[in-house]
Structure formats: structure tokens, C-alpha cells
Amino acid sequence: MSEIYRSEAGAQLLREHYLRALTHWPVDHEQHRVPTPEGETFVLSCGPADADPLVLLHGSGANSTQWMSRVAELAARFRVYAIDIIGEPGLSAPARPPLDSDRYAGWLDAVLDALGLGRVPIMAVSLGGWVALDYATRRPDRVERLALSCPAGVSRQRKGFLVKALLLNLLGRWGRLRGVRLVLGPGLASLAPAETAMVLDQVLLVARNYRYRSGDLPVFDDAALRRLTMPVHVLAGELDVMLDSRETKRRLEAVAPRATVRLLPGVGHFVPPRPAVEHAFLTS
Template sequence: MSGIYRSEAGGLLVRERYLANLALWPVDNDQWRIPTPEGETFVIASGQVTAPPLVLLHGSGSNSAEWASRIPELARHFRVYAIDMIGEPGLSAPSRPDMNSDAYALWLDAVLDHLELARVPIMAFSLGSWLAVDYATRRPERVDRLSLFCPTGIGRQKRGFLLAAILLNSLGRWGKRKTVTGMLGPGVPAMEAAEAEAFLDQVLLVSRHYRYRSEELPVFGDVTLRRLTMPVQVFAGERDVLFDAVGTARRIAATVPHATVRLLPGVGHVVPPRPEAELAFLAGAAPGGVA
């Protein structure tokens, strides 16, 4: 575990916080540890067993607790499988295979095979969206549709904010909180006060103890993106300081013309839930266009 953490003790603190959050999971659920080529993978399943499936993939430096506020509504319509990504601060293996290889696709193959899911819709955020796109371009027959939030690997990765973050982080807890809110954007202040405070504390805890991925994320080429023949829905925050949301929207519009792309003004890297649009798409509403 210590490989992705600054210390074994720090990793235990992050794990204990996650376990406490799981104890507050808002609906009845099943929890599994699934064997894969990259080690065990932790999955939380919510909703009726007979409901259509939906797979959730969280973002970088996070875990499936990221989806807790969305779960009650999603679980009314789907059998929801929230998967802790490998190499992230959840309960899955710390493995981080080469992102330019097919290792992540083979990993997700193993998870879906174990769950006996032949074809699924995927909802994903940030790094999870990268993984979802990688999988969908390699295994299009297994992905029914993609609902992506602030996807990475499409638009340019920004570096300017990192310089401001280094300065702010030198100013103690206040500066670190300013870094987090600046990085994640107006979506955090839009939360209820208690939820926003808990969210910020979680991000600060992880940032103290977790080693974020340092490598550049592979960028998908146009030929690869054109393999996304399934329905695609994208939400991106126009004020995202981490990735070029406008560039992301343009590339998707050019390479996946059937996709629905929603570029949200005044929104950063955290996109507030839009349950009506999300559910309509996941339930099979026809996509199309840039909004």
C-alpha cells in the first residue's frame, strides 16, 4: 500500500476515512473484492439486482465515495457498480500499469467478467473518463454508452495553475484550501456547507498522504476517438484550470459528431450533478449536438 502513499501510516489514515465514508453509504449495498491480473479490485453494488447495469469510475486521487450523493437517484433506476480504480486511494490494488498499454482494458475485462456483465453503460469523472474512453475504444462491443464528466486525454492538460498552487501551498492550511477550491472550481462552493467542508477535508487528507500520478496522461488521437461509435454524453466546465475544456469540446465535436457535448459556463473541474440530463441519456435518450 505504501507505494502510492508517502508513508504506511498515511495510507492507513486515508483508508480509515474511506471505510468510515462507506459505513454511511446512502442505500443498501453489496461489497466485493474481485481478483484481476492487477490485484484485487473493490466494487460497491447498489440497486435492484434485476435492474439494468451501470458502471461508475471515479477521478484521480479519489475513490467510489465520490459518487455517494448521486447513488440514491441512480440506484432507483440501475444496478450500480461503483469500481475503485487500481492505483488510487480506495480499496483496490495499488498497481499502476503503463497507461499506453492495454493493461487497464484487461483489468476492466476481468472485473466485468467476474460480475457477468457483457455490455454496460459507463459514467465516469476525470481520470475515470480517460479509462472509460480507453476501454470503449478497445472494447466497443462491451460499452453501451458513455456519460463523461471533465474527461482527460482529449483537451490539452494545463500547467499554469501548478505555479500558483506551489505558492499557495506554502501558506499553510488556508493556502492549501485555496489551492483545492481553485483547482476544483465553483462546483465546491455550490455544495451545501457541510458537504463542501467534508469534501475539502477529504481532498486535503489525500493530498497530504497520497502520491498523485506524475506522468503525462496519454492523449487520444483522432483515429482512436472516432472508434467511439456508441452514444456519448460529455459535461465539461468552461473554467476548468486543469484541462482545456473548450479544446475538449472541439475535438469531440470533430471526431465524435453524434456526441452531446455540454460546455458549462462558470463551472470548473467539479461538475454539479444534472440528474435529469444524466438519467435521460443513460435511459436511452438520443444524443447529439453541442450545448
């Protein structure tokens, strides 16, 4: 049994759930299984074959279905490549190389090379934002620009919410749902009720069957952030209980030469899409 899942049955359940979800992918797409030094990596591609590329990296405890509600709009403009991050509950290898190594950059090198991609823009969320930043600081020549939501790795990770979330977890499904809402924040209210229910159910299903990464993600030092020479646009919620968004803004705008951070009032770790803003940045 892979150590990232709580049981073989749980791993199979999540895999089947993912495969069913992919039958509802809203646009025509191709599925790729790419060999890398860290194991096979699953990638979905869609959009016009001759369009500019856009790489998508999802958040922790997720997979590329995190982009389901957005991919039609993105694929209308870009050739989209949604990559399942290794060690997460998708269809990529369960490998979790040390986060303080260069192996995630080597992994993404291999994925991009196999897809025939050179210099690319990357859109990413949370953990995916950390992977994107790690790659961009190590391979700035391969990253055209970064569009990030609540990226980890720039500010300290907050711990205060954990106690409340653990206590809520003892109160059955109602408490677990409240705990998820606490972590994701008020931005969930921007979704339609059916979409909110789907997000909450997905998070609970993953939590029952998957082992989240333990320990803090490494924080990039100033020297690393100075290597972000490409345009960087960040959306961060002022009410994020997991990350210090004000510190993210202060550090990036002080050190990264072309970074802009928008703090969103009334928004937590879940940042509702801002298509007009993001498209303007990606196409500028």
C-alpha cells in the same frame, strides 16, 4: 510500503477513513473483492438486482465515496457498480500499469467478467473518464454509452495553475484550501456548506498521505476517438484550469460520430451533477 502512499501510516489512515465512510453508504449494498491480472479490485454494488447495470468510475485521488451524494438517485433506476480504480486511494490494488498500454482495458475486462456484466453504460469523472474512454476505444462492443464529466485524454492538460497552487500550498491550511478551490473551480459553490467542507477536508487528507500520478495522461488520437461508436455525452466546465474544455468539445464532436459536449459557464473542473440531463441520456 506501497509507492502510491507517502507512508504505511498514511495508507492505513486513508483505508480507515474510507471504511468509516462506507458505513454511511446511503442505500443497501454489497461489497465485492474481484481478482484481476493487476491485483484485487474493490467494487460496491447496489440497486435492484434485475435493473439495468451502470458502471461508475471515480476521479484521481479518490475512490467510490465520490458517488456518495448521488448513489441513492442512481440506484433507484440502475443496478450500480462503483469500482475503485487500481492505483488510487481506495481498496483496490495499488498497481499502476503503464498508461500507454492496454492493461487498464484488460483490468476492466476482468472486473466486468467477474461481475457477470457484458455490455454496459459507464458514468465517469476526470481520470475515470480517461479510463472509460480508453476502454471504449479498445472494447467498443462492451460499452453501451458513456456519460462523462470533465474527462481527461481528449484535450491537452493545462499547467499554468500549478505554480499558483504550489505557492498557495506554502501558506498553511488556508493556502491549501484556496489551492483546492482553485483546482476544483466555482462549481463547489453549488454544494451545501457541509458537503463543501467534507470535499475540501477529503482532498487535503488525501494530499497529505497519497502520491498523485505524475506526468500527463495520454491524449487519444483521432483514430482512437473514431472508435467511439456508442453515444457519448460529456459535461465540461468552461473555467476548467486543468483541461482545455473547448478543445474537448471541438475534438469529440468533430471525430466521435455520436458525441455531444455541453460546456457549462461558470464551472471549473468540478462539475456539479445534472441529474435530469444525465438520466435522460442514460435512459434514452
